[in-house]
Amino acid sequence: MADGPALHSVGETSLRREWFLGVSIATSLTFIALPGLFQHLSEPLWFTLLFGWLFAVVLGSALSVVRHADYLAERLKEPYGTLILTLAITSIEVMAISAVMIHGENNPTLARDTLFAVVMIILNGMVGLSLLLGAWRRPEQQHNLQGANAYLGVIVPLATLSLVMPTFLAGPDGQHPSAPRQLILGVISVGLYATFLFLQAGRHQDYFADDGNRREHRGERAPSRGPVWFHAILLFAYMGPVVFLVEQLALPIDYIIETLHAPAAFGGVVMAILVATPEAISAVRASIANNLQRSINIFLGSVLSTIGLTVPAMLVISRLYGHPVTLGLERGDLVMLLLTLAVSIITFASGRTHLMQGAVHLVLFLAYVLLIFQQ
Numbered sequence: 001m002a003d004g005p006a007l008h009s010v011g012e013t014s015l016r017r018e019w020f021l022g023v024s025i026a027t028s029l030t031f032i033a034l035p036g037l038f039q040h041l042s043e044p045l046w047f048t049l050l051f052g053w054l055f056a057v058v059l060g061s062a063l064s065v066v067r068h069a070d071y072l073a074e075r076l077k078e079p080y081g082t083l084i085l086t087l088a089i090t091s092i093e094v095m096a097i098s099a100v101m102i103h104g105e106n107n108p109t110l111a112r113d114t115l116f117a118v119v120m121i122i123l124n125g126m127v128g129l130s131l132l133l134g135a136w137r138r139p140e141q142q143h144n145l146q147g148a149n150a151y152l153g154v155i156v157p158l159a160t161l162s163l164v165m166p167t168f169l170a171g172p173d174g175q176h177p178s179a180p181r182q183l184i185l186g187v188i189s190v191g192l193y194a195t196f197l198f199l200q201a202g203r204h205q206d207y208f209a210d211d212g213n214r215r216e217h218r219g220e221r222a223p224s225r226g227p228v229w230f231h232a233i234l235l236f237a238y239m240g241p242v243v244f245l246v247e248q249l250a251l252p253i254d255y256i257i258e259t260l261h262a263p264a265a266f267g268g269v270v271m272a273i274l275v276a277t278p279e280a281i282s283a284v285r286a287s288i289a290n291n292l293q294r295s296i297n298i299f300l301g302s303v304l305s306t307i308g309l310t311v312p313a314m315l316v317i318s319r320l321y322g323h324p325v326t327l328g329l330e331r332g333d334l335v336m337l338l339l340t341l342a343v344s345i346i347t348f349a350s351g352r353t354h355l356m357q358g359a360v361h362l363v364l365f366l367a368y369v370l371l372i373f374q375q
């Protein structure tokens with residue numbers, strides 16, 4: 001009988017930690033009740049406050065989604081834990097891009113710019129920071145070579161077919177892919193991703209397990225005391241406000257692009273930051289704790305799910321709402337993508353990583369940031 005009050009106490013303590021859910025819900029109710037908040041976007045101070053408020057709440061909710069996905073990962077173990085994390089974040093990404101695509105003037109390059117930004121932020125920024133910090137106190141880190149090869153073996157063809165090939169295959173409407181080409185690309189993306197999931201969760205789970213590193217327990221979080229269903233419910237509870245608030249965030253983003261004439265890639269970069277930041281935190285923590293395999297599962301799995309799931313979703317939305325999409329990269333962006341894929345293959349080719357490789361990826365990320373303002 002003593003267990004009842006103890007469990008009740010644990011539940012109350014867990015709920016107190018979820019105060020940000022109240023912030024998310026209160027913010028959503030505020031924008032539902034006061035739609036006129038967007039009428040004064042031309043005032044710089046009000047625009048900054050409104051944009052910062054929405055961005056912070058959406059990012060905080062996304063971080064909470066990742067936190068509960070991490071708790072589930074502790075209980076379910078790899079590869080299911082990382083799979084839950086990547087699918088949750090990819091869902092947020094699809095909702096974010098869809099909201100900005102459907103709202104306001106048609107922006108055919110938004111999906112492409114967001115995909116490219118996610119790839120650059122993760123494969124250069126996140127990978128570089130993870131490898132650099134992880135190798136700061138140790139000469140090398142080890143990972144499962146077969147797992148990294150499996151990820152890159154699907155990422156490279158999907159990235160090429162989605163972001164490179166359309167540049168050289170102009171359809172009847174220019175660079176917008178025709179309906180048959182959209183169908184083929186969607187089937188290929190979903191088919192390859194489903195095959196990879198079968199491999200990851202089935203006969204080759206050992207490819208994605210930590211086979212060499214010694215975890216440093218002092219930096220790890222204490223296991224969650226709540227049941228699995230509790231964290232699963234809260235994960236979806238935090239995703240609810242994100243769906244609505246991302247649509248509200250689309251308004252100031254459209255204002256920046258359409259009225260203030262910011263670079264066309266700005267909207268994609270903002271969406272990518274919202275998507276990549278929560279996963280970046282988890283990946284860097286894992287690398288610092290000398291669990292590089294967990295880190296690789298996060299950032300390579302995120303890139304794969306982004307391309308394998310977001311591209312088909314965007315093509316479906318394009319057909320349903322009549323918003324054409326342009327997928328092919330051009331000029332410097334095309335070179336940066338091919339260079340990043342080539343360097344990533346070299347980085348994970350030996351099963352060992354070191355500080356220099358992290359520095360190279362961070363330099364490529366800096367080059368990407370500078371190119372945004374030079375085009």
